[in-house]
Amino acid sequence: MTTLLKLEKVASAYGQSKVLWDVDMDIIQGSAIALIGRNGVGKSTLLKTIVGVQKLTGGKITFRDQDVSAASAHGRARAGIGFVPQGRHVFPHLTVMENLTVGLAALTGRKGLTQSGIADHIFDLFPKLTQIRARKAGLLSGGEQQQLALGRALAGQPSLLLLDEPTEGIQPSVVKQIEHALRRIRTELGVTIVIVEQYLDFAWSFAEHYYVMQRGQIVRNGNTKDETAAEIAHLVNI
Numbered sequence: 001m002t003t004l005l006k007l008e009k010v011a012s013a014y015g016q017s018k019v020l021w022d023v024d025m026d027i028i029q030g031s032a033i034a035l036i037g038r039n040g041v042g043k044s045t046l047l048k049t050i051v052g053v054q055k056l057t058g059g060k061i062t063f064r065d066q067d068v069s070a071a072s073a074h075g076r077a078r079a080g081i082g083f084v085p086q087g088r089h090v091f092p093h094l095t096v097m098e099n100l101t102v103g104l105a106a107l108t109g110r111k112g113l114t115q116s117g118i119a120d121h122i123f124d125l126f127p128k129l130t131q132i133r134a135r136k137a138g139l140l141s142g143g144e145q146q147q148l149a150l151g152r153a154l155a156g157q158p159s160l161l162l163l164d165e166p167t168e169g170i171q172p173s174v175v176k177q178i179e180h181a182l183r184r185i186r187t188e189l190g191v192t193i194v195i196v197e198q199y200l201d202f203a204w205s206f207a208e209h210y211y212v213m214q215r216g217q218i219v220r221n222g223n224t225k226d227e228t229a230a231e232i233a234h235l236v237n238i
């Protein structure tokens with residue numbers, strides 16, 4: 001078992017206000033991890049700190065045996081860390097195709113890769129994107145935007161994908177499609193996935209490992225097959 005991403009005593013803050021402390025994580029290549037916790041505990045901040053859009057104020061982040069603690073967000077994207085932020089953040093005035101093309105920036109200067117446009121497997125995973133490729137992203141439904149945000153992250157050919165509440169505010173039928181695509185992204189593309197997810201049942205069926213956050217710290221972690229979601233729920237519910 002190879003460690004893909006390692007966090008050691010990671011800390012972060014917004015100005016004077018500390019948000020993360022002493023976060024340790026060990027993410028095994030090929031695994032799926034659920035990061036769970038109440039609103040406001042620091043889950044999004046942790047993902048942003050891993051991708052480098054939020055400043056690391058202490059500790060160390062190692063990705064594929066390289067210390068990336070001081071690397072820029074672009075440098076980490078090029079190293080293979082993909083991110084779908086909470087709320088998706090597609091570019092509303094760009095078309096679907098233009099949004100996907102933005103994702104190719106992560107390939108710039110990467111060794112051993114040729115940049116040959118948006119790979120077919122992205123349209124295969126999200127057939128809807130083919131139909132709406134010329135539409136402005138701001139006109140899409142929440143589910144379509146989420147598929148676009150996932151497609152854009154995949155265009156950068158990540159080996160690690162961080163997803164912040166991908167099913168939030170999306171209708172159940174589309175949630176099923178997204179779940180199905182995430183499973184294929186794991187099995188067919190071999191991408192390691194860390195997902196922040198409110199629905200514990202989905203977290204449990206999708207991930208083999210879980211981490212629970214409270215007030216900026218990891219308070220518990222383990223294997224989803226060793227415990228039920230119900231046994232963990234009290235750490236997550238108000």
Ligand SMILES: Nc1ncnc2c1ncn2[C@@H]1O[C@H](COP(=O)(O)OP(=O)(O)O)[C@@H](O)[C@H]1O
Nearest residue numbers: 014017019037038039040041042043044045046
């Ligand atoms: N841009 C920001 N500036 C200042 N404080 C923030 C900012 N974003 C989040 N916070 C605060 O940091 C804490 C953690 O937020 P967040 O990481 O979004 O939690 P979660 O994703 O678990 O809901 C909260 O107290 C939140 O109010």
Ligand SMILES: [Mg+2]
Nearest residue numbers: 043044045086
């Ligand atoms: Mg959040």
